[in-house]
Amino acid sequence: ENNFGVPVNSLLSSIEADKVIQANQPKSVDLPKATLKGTLWTEKWRPKSWIDLIGNERTHRQLLAWLKTWSKCVFNEESIHDGTEFDPLGRPERKILLIHGPPGIGKTTIAHVIARQAGYEVLEINASDERGGTLVKEKIIGATESHRVDDNKPVCIIADEIEGSSEAGFIRILVDMINSDKKACEHLRNNVKTFKSNKERKKKKSSLLLRPIIAICNDVYANSLRNLRPLAEVIQYKRVPPSMMITKLKQICSLEKVVVDTKKLTEVVNQVEGDMRSALNILQFGKSKSNSSEKKDINVGWSNIVNRVFHRGSGISREDETSKILATVDMCGEYDKLVSGCFSLYPEMQYHDDMVLKPGKIGDWLFFFDELNKGVYQSQHHQLEEYFSQAVLAFYSFFSSTTNVHNMRPKSDFEHFQAKNASMEFITQLLNDVPARISQMFKKADVPMELAPYLMRILSPNVQPVNMALVKTIEKE
Template identity: 30%
Template structure:
């Protein structure tokens, strides 16, 4: 329960969600990475001559060929990132700030590419009766569209023909997973920006101002904890605070820990298990377990086994142990063993237990020997024996698997784009993806990375010129090139494409 005073909270709530009530109204109110906000606004402003017939700035010599309609080089913008980070809000604010009437389309509502195309044509060519502003189209959840839907969006930015309409209005697509298969053709032609959670302190400061306006007493430490629980999800943080404000006037860390709010139920359960694994119980907690001094450790280990078994997410718990055990304060770097001729460190013992877990998994999956299932939690219990400490640990949710999944999807996409650039004769030799990865990619990267002196091309020696000419021929034959891109620090760099 959150307190008896929850019943007599004086102020009448207006019934409006805080997510809408405190949504940014102007560009300066936006959270998130300033660089992305600025570059999205710059991309939209590049449509000014095409849409508003504003004067064209003088084109720098040596720049990209001028579009006949003076549009950006990439005609579609793709914003990607987890939910709740403000992607749609940014698109709406930038559109209104630039003088557009914003029209939002949810691509996941359309099961066919034809219906999505009809909606797009209607949004681009229609004019609102209440506003004379031109339209800017936002396509939300584009990764939830059908495969043909993604291709239909791409068709708007392709070179015009006698039967194809010319795209004369900006389109902003929004997705959670930019590497979804449906977005493969769109990634190749769209200007892409990946959103990351805002710094927790910046988000906590904004939440502090909201709490003061709503009469919710709390402090920055509690709000920082909330930001960590929600992983920087602005929408989830505001909904959580509004939930507590309906019940009480004061918010504490104990309330956050005691309620399944701010993150998924499974995640909160996992955090409790990880804290128990890496924390030695206090004297007060030992007293609750009962028994004498000699029986405390054994009783707690049995309780930990029951806790892990009841949770059921043994693999996920072990992933969390694996990602966090090196961050623990290990008092003794060498653990005593029964073998007097050899001392194994605690880290070595932990790795041995991980091997034991992998072997159990092998017997479960391959041999279907389900009798061994009851031995899985013992690996986790040994992490308690080796790494548990008195102080409360700082636990991070395991993200290595997801990061590896995203990296693998990105690398697979690069390989697919590379194979598409091969000529027909080369595809006969290198048509198999596994063979390309095993026999071509690694040697090719070494070939196109020769050891050159960092001097002007005119100062190269004759043998170095021969190597350079050969390098250019190899890159041309495989469709490789260097593309200039702006880094996060604002400096330009050359990246190998694809």
């Protein structure tokens, strides 16, 4: 609009009139994302600050203390000297923190919250999706040498699902960067303050890690991590105690106006085995079923799903039941446990197979499942994950019946297999760390019986409290 030649007083009066009109108009209220219908509870109730975290607070403070050891290098502040060794740049000796623990306990969320608490801006990298080594290295170097433009905060890199990366990819880049940092740091320790040329100076500067890196994994003893594990500071996160989970779930149910008694919450917590995400998904699933006037059923732990696979319901079409099982399997996400549980139970099921063809067919489906795992975790083809549930549906198609028992407990072969692999990896690492003259005295199979019991007794002796009134004066001296 052309206001040339209009008196100033008229323009000011027009502006004031427009303000009055806008003030009297009804304002559109933008609801926060957490209140929108259909929002997942896992996102809605994700911890945002330190006070929202649950679990072992001592472990949280251990993570925060490691980030604080970077204060001198990053923020030019004095670090707390609690026995931690620092290099000439005021950084901790181990530049990468490796967090491990069971899935679903909130490791990634905890790392985000504590990094922001320490004053960092988070740059998250999914290690299982990062396949280009050069691109990953440039991304890490660019993040560790600069601040974020928006809030001028230093960057803390969080690499999630690191054990899903190939050993020659993302993990190799991290190991090479740590080794390059050690060489550059040795020059500083040897008082090499100047370099021969500007090119060499730039090369040495780029070899230093100037920002903290947090790597997250489920299994710290995975084969792909054997080169990175000795170079990193390792922190273990355990499952959240059931009492803490029940208290937190009660608060969430109260805010969501869901009536669930303590007994039912205890059953949910025991079934998910400390997995907070699964517990929230179960409760949200139960609420949606209750709102849709359907039967409320929140007992969807992986062991119950295995029983449902073999028990065919009456009065429901096979197509509808297949769709329901497929949705439940995908919501659970524990495909390895589900397939292992189905494999351990199917020989005990009652089914019709006069030609004994079904065991052979299920063997083909198990081979298909193994090939999918190989494609996802070795070749990094993560688009194949959507077909994991088909192997579970194959068990339903071949062996389900209305006469099968509905409350059988699957065997824990898979958990024992994982525990055995972790123990053997620990024994291998132990034999590699001890002197050669000692490691030659023991075979790997003999360590659990001949070395480990005595080693544990030395490291953790059974010391009983003593009444000082019964101690003689000579013994006190």
